Amino acid sequence: MDDKLMLMIPGPTPVPESVLLAMAKHPIGHRSGDFFKIIAEVTEGLKWLHQTQNDVLILAASGTGAMEAGIINFLSQGDRVLVTTNGKFGDRWVEICEVYGLNVEKVTAEWGKVIDPEAVRASLEADADKQIKAVIVTHSETSTGVINDLETISRYVKAHGALMMVDAVTSLGATSVPIDAWGLDVVASGSQKGYMLPPGLGFVAVSPKAWEAYATAKLPRFYLDLGKYRKEAAKNSHPFTPPVNMFFALQVALGIMRAEGLENIFARHDRLKNATRAAMKALNLPLFAPDSAGSPAITSVAPIGVDAEKIRSILRKRFDIVMAGGQDHLSGKIFRVGHLGFVSDRDILTAISALEAALSELGYENFTAGAGVAAAAQVLTQ
Amino acid sequence: MDDKLMLMIPGPTPVPESVLLAMAKHPIGHRSGDFFKIIAEVTEGLKWLHQTQNDVLILAASGTGAMEAGIINFLSQGDRVLVTTNGKFGDRWVEICEVYGLNVEKVTAEWGKVIDPEAVRASLEADADKQIKAVIVTHSETSTGVINDLETISRYVKAHGALMMVDAVTSLGATSVPIDAWGLDVVASGSQKGYMLPPGLGFVAVSPKAWEAYATAKLPRFYLDLGKYRKEAAKNSHPFTPPVNMFFALQVALGIMRAEGLENIFARHDRLKNATRAAMKALNLPLFAPDSAGSPAITSVAPIGVDAEKIRSILRKRFDIVMAGGQDHLSGKIFRVGHLGFVSDRDILTAISALEAALSELGYENFTAGAGVAAAAQVLTQ
Numbered sequence: 158m159d160d161k162l163m164l165m166i167p168g169p170t171p172v173p174e175s176v177l178l179a180m181a182k183h184p185i186g187h188r189s190g191d192f193f194k195i196i197a198e199v200t201e202g203l204k205w206l207h208q209t210q211n212d213v214l215i216l217a218a219s220g221t222g223a224m225e226a227g228i229i230n231f232l233s234q235g236d237r238v239l240v241t242t243n244g245k246f247g248d249r250w251v252e253i254c255e256v257y258g259l260n261v262e263k264v265t266a267e268w269g270k271v272i273d274p275e276a277v278r279a280s281l282e283a284d285a286d287k288q289i290k291a292v293i294v295t296h297s298e299t300s301t302g303v304i305n306d307l308e309t310i311s312r313y314v315k316a317h318g319a320l321m322m323v324d325a326v327t328s329l330g331a332t333s334v335p336i337d338a339w340g341l342d343v344v345a346s347g348s349q350k351g352y353m354l355p356p357g358l359g360f361v362a363v364s365p366k367a368w369e370a371y372a373t374a375k376l377p378r379f380y381l382d383l384g385k386y387r388k389e390a391a392k393n394s395h396p397f398t399p400p401v402n403m404f405f406a407l408q409v410a411l412g413i414m415r416a417e418g419l420e421n422i423f424a425r426h427d428r429l430k431n432a433t434r435a436a437m438k439a440l441n442l443p444l445f446a447p448d449s450a451g452s453p454a455i456t457s458v459a460p461i462g463v464d465a466e467k468i469r470s471i472l473r474k475r476f477d478i479v480m481a482g483g484q485d486h487l488s489g490k491i492f493r494v495g496h497l498g499f500v501s502d503r504d505i506l507t508a509i510s511a512l513e514a515a516l517s518e519l520g521y522e523n524f525t526a527g528a529g530v531a532a533a534a535q536v537l538t539q
Numbered sequence: 540m541d542d543k544l545m546l547m548i549p550g551p552t553p554v555p556e557s558v559l560l561a562m563a564k565h566p567i568g569h570r571s572g573d574f575f576k577i578i579a580e581v582t583e584g585l586k587w588l589h590q591t592q593n594d595v596l597i598l599a600a601s602g603t604g605a606m607e608a609g610i611i612n613f614l615s616q617g618d619r620v621l622v623t624t625n626g627k628f629g630d631r632w633v634e635i636c637e638v639y640g641l642n643v644e645k646v647t648a649e650w651g652k653v654i655d656p657e658a659v660r661a662s663l664e665a666d667a668d669k670q671i672k673a674v675i676v677t678h679s680e681t682s683t684g685v686i687n688d689l690e691t692i693s694r695y696v697k698a699h700g701a702l703m704m705v706d707a708v709t710s711l712g713a714t715s716v717p718i719d720a721w722g723l724d725v726v727a728s729g730s731q732k733g734y735m736l737p738p739g740l741g742f743v744a745v746s747p748k749a750w751e752a753y754a755t756a757k758l759p760r761f762y763l764d765l766g767k768y769r770k771e772a773a774k775n776s777h778p779f780t781p782p783v784n785m786f787f788a789l790q791v792a793l794g795i796m797r798a799e800g801l802e803n804i805f806a807r808h809d810r811l812k813n814a815t816r817a818a819m820k821a822l823n824l825p826l827f828a829p830d831s832a833g834s835p836a837i838t839s840v841a842p843i844g845v846d847a848e849k850i851r852s853i854l855r856k857r858f859d860i861v862m863a864g865g866q867d868h869l870s871g872k873i874f875r876v877g878h879l880g881f882v883s884d885r886d887i888l889t890a891i892s893a894l895e896a897a898l899s900e901l902g903y904e905n906f907t908a909g910a911g912v913a914a915a916a917q918v919l920t921q
Contacts, residue, residue, distance in 0.1 A: 162567055169566035169783055180784055181563035184551035184737045185544055186861050217601050217739055219779035222762040253761045349780055355566045357599055357739050357782035377759065379635045380604040397601035398731055400739035400782070401551055402562055479568050 158477060165508050166481040167299045167327055167455045168349040169356055170498035172406075173413060176353060179405040187401055193393040195404050200390065202411030206329070206419070207344065207362045209336035214386040215407075216359040217400050220326040220347030223359025225253050226381040227322055227343040228293065231367050233375040234258040236290040239280055239319070241265070241272045241310070245300035245484050246324055250293050257376050262289070268487060269301045269457070271450035274309040281317040290370070291320040291342075297328040300484045302457035302493060303446040304328065311339045320367055326350055329360070330414070331426045331454040331497040342367040348403065351426075351454065353410045353499040357403045363387070426453035429496040429505050432536040436509040439532035440516065440524040445491050454497035457483075463521040465492045471515040478511050502537045509533045540859060547890050548863040549681045549709055549837045550731040551738055552880035554788075555795060558735060561787040569783055575775040577786050582772065584793030588711070588801070589726065589744045591718035596768040597789075598741040599782050602708040602729030605741025607635050608763040609704055609725040610675065613749050615757040616640040618672040621662055621701070623647070623654045623692070627682035627866050628706055632675050639758050644671070650869060651683045651839070653832035656691040663699040672752070673702040673724075679710040682866045684839035684875060685828040686710065693721045702749055708732055711742070712796070713808045713836040713879040724749040730785065733808075733836065735792045735881040739785045745769070808835035811878040811887055814918040818891040821914035822898065822906045827873050836879035839865075845903040847874045853897040860893050884919045891915045 164171050185191055196215075203213040216223055228250065232238065238259050240251050243266035254261045264276045272294070281289065292314045297304045307323060314321040322343040325334050329344070330351020336344055342364040349356035361383060363371075371384060379385075385396040414422060433456045437444055445457035460468065465482065469492050472478040481493040494508060509529045516524060546553050567573055578597075585595040598605055610632065614620065620641050622633050625648035636643045646658045654676070663671065674696045679686045689705060696703040704725040707716050711726070712733020718726055724746040731738035745753075745765060753766060761767075767778040796804060815838045819826055827839035842850065847864065848871050854860040863875040876890060891911045898906060 160565075162565065164566065164568060166568050168780055169568065172566060177563040177565065181559040183542075183544065183559065184546065184554060184731070186546065186548055186551065186863075187738070188863075189861065217599060217604070218762060219599050219781070221779045222599070225762045256761050256764075257759045347780065349566070355782060355784040356569070356780045357785060377639045379638050380600060380607045380763065382638075397603045398550055398729065398738045399601070400737060400785075402737040403739060403782075479571065481568075481570075 161477040163478045163507070165495050165504070166479050167493060167495035167497065168347070170349060170353065170495060171500060172353055172355055173410070173499050175413070176406045176409045179409045180355065180402050182402060182405050184401045187395060187399055192401060195408055196395065197393040199404060199407045199411060202415065203360060206411065206414060207334065207336050208338065209362055211336060211362050211364045212387055212390060213360055213362045214383055214390060215399065216361065216381070216386065217357065217397065218359040219356060220345065220359055221249065222381065223345040223347060223361050224250065224324050224326070226383055227345040227361045228253055229257055229376040229378050229381065230383045231320060231343065231370040231374050232259060232290060235260055237262065237288045238291045238293060239264060239277065239289050240293045241277060241295065241305065243270060243272050243301065243303060243305070244268050244295065244298035246298055247295045250295065250324065269303060269445045271303055271447065272305045272310070274306050274313060277310050278313040281313055281319070284317065287318060289317065289319045291322050293322045295324040296334065297331070297452040297454050299327045299455060300487070301446060302452045302455040303450050304332070304452040305450070308339055311341060315340045320370060327452065327454040327497060330422065333423050336362055348407070351497050352407070353413065354403065354406050357400050358407065426497060428502065428537060429500060430456060432505045432533040433494055433496055435536045436529035436533040439528040440513065454495065456494045456496065457491045458494070459491045462523055463516060463519050465489060467519055468492055468512065468515050471518055472511055476511040476514070478508060505533055505537065506530060543859040545860045545889070547877050547886070548861055549875060549877035549879065550729070552731060552735065552877060553882060554735055554737055555792070555881050557795070558788045558791045561791045562737065562784050564784060564787050566783045569777060569781055574783060577790055578775040578777065581786060581789045581793060584797065585742060588793065588796060589716065589718050590720065591744055593718060593744050593746045594769055594772060595742055595744045596765055596772060597781065598743065598768065599739065599779065600741040601738060602727065602741055603631065604763065605727040605729060605743050606632065606706050606708070608765055609727040609743045610635055611639055611758040611760050611763065612765045613702060613725065613752040613756050614641060614672055617642055619644060619670045620673045620675060621646060621659065621671050622675045623659060623677065623687065625652055625654050625683065625685060625687070626650050626677065626680035628680055629677045632677065632706065651685060651827045653685055653829065654687045654692070656688050656695060659692050660695040663695055663701070666699065669700060671699065671701045673704050675704045677706040678716065679713070679834040679836050681709045681837060682869070683828060684834045684837040685832050686714070686834040687832070690721055693723060697722045702752060709834065709836040709879060712804065715805050718744055730789070733879050734789070735795065736785065736788050739782050740789065808879060810884065810919060811882060812838060814884070814887045814915040815876055815878055817918045818911035818915040821910040822895065836877065838876045838878065839873045840876070841873045844905055845898060845901050847871060849901055850874055850894065850897050853900055854893055858893040858896070860890060887915055887919065888912060
């Protein structure tokens with residue numbers, strides 16, 4: 158049915174009606190007192206969400222733009238960086254580093270597996286003369302649904318002294334990313350994920366230590382020059398013309414998040430993840446990420462005996478539910494259920510019910526009808 | 540009054556209700572057939588608006604981001620570029636070029652004056668061994684309301700062989716920028732201007748000749764790498780997560796523009812400019828740009844005997860009309876009336892009426908009450 162679409166992808170995610178209506182407000186001038194007040198308010202809200210006193214800067218860009226800004230503002234050509242990669246986005250940060258002439262050392266894991274923090278530690282310990290300037294970690298790897306152990310890795314990075322740079326695009330707002338407690342120096346994210354907003358804004362949190370590095374960093378940048386954003390943010394302003402309607406929406410979304418509370422938001426995502434995983438197990442659909450490292454934002458499933466793309470197609474055509482497919486070499490091999498942002502317990506029941514119907518329609522026999530929904534319901538009502 | 544704001548600034552500009560409502564639609568997946576159709580449709584519309592068969596690429600960025608992309612994708616460190624500057628934005632493109640290590644030669648004019656095309660010709664003719672790789676021109680200088688003679692300059696640039704790069708941020712959609720007819724290689728613009736959209740999208744049109752330069756250009760870039768956008772655009776897709784709600788809005792706005800027709804759009808802006816300028820003359824308020832180079836998008840006024848900031852303040856407080864102030868050294872010396880995008884004849888009458896009331900309130904005596912409105916009306920009803 159038209160206008161009946163239900164997004165269960167890892168971005169864009171569903172957006173609350175009140176946020177959508179804020180998108181439809183008439184723009185106001187971005188150099189006005191009214192807009193400065195909005196910048197001040199959303200900046201405070203972002204600091205709350207990021208659990209930090211650091212600067213949190215707002216860019217008109219996708220998450221990739223925010224992440225690129227997070228990398229290139231603090232480094233110079235030839236700098237050695239340690240990049241962890243176990244999926245498409247980790248690979249992307251390697252690519253960005255290489256484009257800018259950084260000297261990349263990688264710690265890798267197979268797609269679907271978690272980065273071993275001890276491997277990061279070993280690399281850092283081997284760097285006796287402290288040549289590694291930054292470690293770049295993808296917290297929740299959107300392409301696989303694996304969450305990496307950022308807390309442990311960041312401890313090792315702090316011990317070494319390198320800058321800790323984090324792609325938190327699908328973790329921020331879905332799980333705790335306590336910037337100050339963990340000592341994260343640069344944290345990038347995007348609006349269309351845990352923020353319950355449409356795409357269009359990127360966010361970068363920057364620590365005082367990262368700003369020290371900024372002072373001597375030499376990679377060229379202008380639109381993505383975070384120093385410009387910091388300077389204007391100090392006046393509750395913005396260096397360029399910001400997407401004012403997205404700011405209206407951000408203001409409303411942060412209000413909704415504050416009303417729910419950080420602990421409740423994180424508990425909800427954890428519950429959605431557990432219910433989804435329990436359902437997949439009950440349906441004998443293999444999970445692509447291990448239980449110990451399942452992302453609270455995305456659950457990837459690698460079905461056996463039934464075609465992932467056919468499942469997605471039926472969900473889309475019969476039930477107007479969109480799930481994501483696999484990317485690159487995982488295309489056709491997995492499907493990914495996004496459950497971050499404005500997603501409720503009810504949505505998981507809905508998605509699993511429809512998934513069961515699709516499995517039946519496809520002649521998949523390795524399950525008992527109703528078992529997935531029952532398993533999900535059990536988790537949700539615990 | 541709350542919610543009564545009337546924007547007469549050079550961006551954000553007013554947005555039609557149908558466009559705002561499109562902003563409030565639920566997002567859809569950006570890797571879906573439905574979204575690919577939207578990309579295809581808006582790309583066709585953009586080519587129509589740009590009067591070109593060249594690629595027109597869509598970025599999640601401000602106009603500055605689009606312009607930076609337009610510069611850095613086609614050049615290498617040390618390349619010589621000729622930049623014309625007669626205002627804040629021309630200066631900005633100089634700054635970007637310098638950040639990227641380009642070798643900048645400038646052709647300047649005082650703020651408020653027009654760039655002399657013959658000065659550009661002289662510089663190009665002096666470049667006997669064709670070291671100048673690109674010429675960068677700000678078509679409509681937003682900071683002063685001057686429109687430069689792009690047609691003549693581009694003729695000289697074509698004769699020389701350098702790439703013709705254009706900041707068309709406040710000219711695209713307000714006046715004719717016939718890319719193919721004038722042979723413009725790179726043209727950047729932004730959504731919150733002539734497009735009748737909120738801020739959030741940048742556009743860059745790229746000629747085959749510019750793509751040839753891209754093949755050997757070496758400046759580092761990733762998020763602003765236009766090659767990525769071209770590759771995905773060929774599949775009606777996008778390299779990152781695009782601001783899908785802005786695309787919904789763009790689709791509607793282009794529909795409105797197509798219904799009005801290019802010639803009518805340009806004639807309307809010309810009429811709004813002429814009416815505004817006639818009114819200022821009738822009110823004995825000196826125009827900052829000469830008649831021969833008044834931008835169809837913005838009229839700057841340098842009042843004598845009455846304070847520009849006080850005028851703006853009264854318009855804002857008493858009549859909920861926002862006009863722009865002067866930037867940098869022009870702060871307090873001029874005010875700028877934006878009349879681009881979704882602005883009608885009625886809006887000019889409204890703005891001039893309110894301006895007259897403000898002048899009276901401020902004790903300005905050098906005008907006959909009603910003279911400005913009468914002069915504007917005469918132009919509008921010709």
